[in-house]
Amino acid sequence: DGGITQSPKYLFRKEGQxxxxxxxxxxxxxxxxxxxxxxxxGLRLIYYSQIVNDFQKGDIAEGYSVSREKKESFPLTxxxxxxxxxxxxxxxxxxxxxxxxxxxxxxxxxLTVT
Amino acid sequence: AQTxxxxxxxxxxxxxxxxxxxxxxxxxxxxxxxFWYKQPPSRQMILVIRQEAYxxxxxxxxxxxxxxxxxxxxxSLKISDSQLGDAAMYFCACLSYNTDKLIFGTGTRLQVFP
Numbered sequence: 001d002g003g004i005t006q007s008p009k010y011l012f013r014k015e016g017q018x019x020x021x022x023x024x025x026x027x028x029x030x031x032x033x034x035x036x037x038x039x040x041x042g043l044r045l046i047y048y049s050q051i052v053n054d055f056q057k058g059d060i061a062e063g064y065s066v067s068r069e070k071k072e073s074f075p076l077t078x079x080x081x082x083x084x085x086x087x088x089x090x091x092x093x094x095x096x097x098x099x100x101x102x103x104x105x106x107x108x109x110x111l112t113v114t
Numbered sequence: 115a116q117t118x119x120x121x122x123x124x125x126x127x128x129x130x131x132x133x134x135x136x137x138x139x140x141x142x143x144x145x146x147x148x149f150w151y152k153q154p155p156s157r158q159m160i161l162v163i164r165q166e167a168y169x170x171x172x173x174x175x176x177x178x179x180x181x182x183x184x185x186x187x188x189x190s191l192k193i194s195d196s197q198l199g200d201a202a203m204y205f206c207a208c209l210s211y212n213t214d215k216l217i218f219g220t221g222t223r224l225q226v227f228p
Contacts, residue, residue: 031214042118042205042218043159050214058215090159101147101209103216105159 003027004106006091011111013085021076021109023091031096032074033103036060037088046089049074050096078111085113116141118208120219127196128227134181135191135222137206145211148182148189153203153221162204165189193224201226 004025013019025032031050035043045058049068063082068074074093078085088110092103117140127133139148150162165173165182172180177197181190193200206219 033216040123040220042120042207042220043216044218045215048215088157092159096214101211101214101216102149102161102164104161108157 004091004093004104006089006106006109009107009109011109013111013113015113016080017113018080019078019085019111019113021078021089021091021111023074023076023106024072025074025091025093025104025106026072027093027104028071029093029095029104030071031094032068033092033094034058034064034066034074034076035090035092037090037108043090046076078113085111087111116143116146116208116210116213116215116217118206118217118219120206120222122222123220124223124225126225126227127193129196129198131196132192132194133196133224135193135204135206135224137189137191137219139187139189139206139208139217139219141187141208141210143210143212147209147211148180149207149209149216150178150180150189150191151205151207151218152200153205154199155202159205163191196226198226198228200224 033048034046047066049055065077091106094103148165203221209216
């Protein structure tokens with residue numbers, strides 16, 4: 001089955017540690033995205049990538065980093081510089097400008113930093 | 115900058131009845147898409163319906179339809195014959211062709227009572 005996988009579903013880290021969230025897709029989509037969701041707020045864009053080896057900052061990129069070495073993979077690193085990293089993180093992908101721009105979402109990772 | 119506003123934090127509806135969720139948006143772009151996404155308790159984001167801004171005809175998907183008022187920048191979602199499985203958070207979102215960035219509203223929590 002085609003889709004987007006995110007692992008793990010729940011992640012716990014100590015303050016001051018970097019942590020990497022995994023996102024893999026087998027939909028052959030060109031574009032991939034990372035969002036953060038906090039209670040009472042909508043999804044906010046962290047980073048996005050429209051092609052391999054290229055990515056752009058979203059609205060809340062500070063304290064995060066990404067890489068896009070393969071079309072299928074778009075890992076997100078939450079660094080110790082992120083002031084409030086506890087949140088629900090969603091990865092998405094789309095065919096981009098070649099289609100209807102519909103974004104397909106993964107199941108999400110809940111990160112808790114204490 | 116694009117903004118999306120959902121002014122109803124919570125709504126409720128009786129099973130089999132009809133409910134309308136409101137959404138207004140602001141964009142300076144002439145080419146854009148509008149979406150409604152559903153997020154059930156599993157937190158998986160699911161596309162409910164999409165509307166291309168250049169199309170005057172309102173989109174429909176089975177029990178879901180929209181009322182798209184381009185001049186008023188309004189994009190409401192109507193759910194007919196509500197079912198218990200419709201209970202979820204609903205997010206309105208706007209995507210510009212130029213930026214390929216999806217901007218979300220803060221969501222409306224829909225409860226469905228038997």
